[in-house]
Amino acid sequence: DAKTTQPNSMESNEEEPVHLPCNHSTISGTDYIHWYRQLPSQGPEYVIHGLTSNVNNRMASLAIAEDRKSSTLILHRATLRDAAVYYCILIGGTSYGKLTFGQGTILTVHP
């Protein structure tokens, strides 16, 4: 399975945009890029996913590099509730839907 690399931690101030990077240089053509987050004391929750084009939803935006070797999750205006561990996960045809979690990025949001 292709691997992802994320910074261990990042910090942001409330109301400011946050860009969370993920490197996946060995991504295959059929791998989808998924992002989940885990709030303290909760199970992970789905945030967004994409294949090639940038994606937007009510929670965030996903910017995918043209060569697909990296992606960035964008939170347009961070709130205290966005403080969580963010996981970048690749899911391809041989994953059979299984999620392989790395250590993720711990996002701290300052008031």
Added chain:
Amino acid sequence: DADVTQTPRNRITKTGKRIMLECSQTKGHDRMYWYRQDPGLGLRLIYYSFDVKDINKGEISDGYSVSRQAQAKFSLSLESAIPNQTALYFCAISRQGTDTQYFGPGTRLTVL
């Protein structure tokens, strides 16, 4: 009501005891998963099921067993609990054709 429920939410047990963790869902999804999470680490897949009676081993299945007797229920058993099985356990569901998983609130298991 939550889409995925787990019982119990917390459990303390002793080494050698048999433990069963229950997961139930109300979304009618066909796929169900069990993960464990250790402090400071991401989740690791224990078992998964794509349909009733379908059982597949995940990354760390040793010491665990599962049962999927009904579409809405997926149980995880520890036949003889040991201290290094102390962890947070999460159940998740997904629908065939999509990869989005919905997670339950977790069960905190402590084995003394």
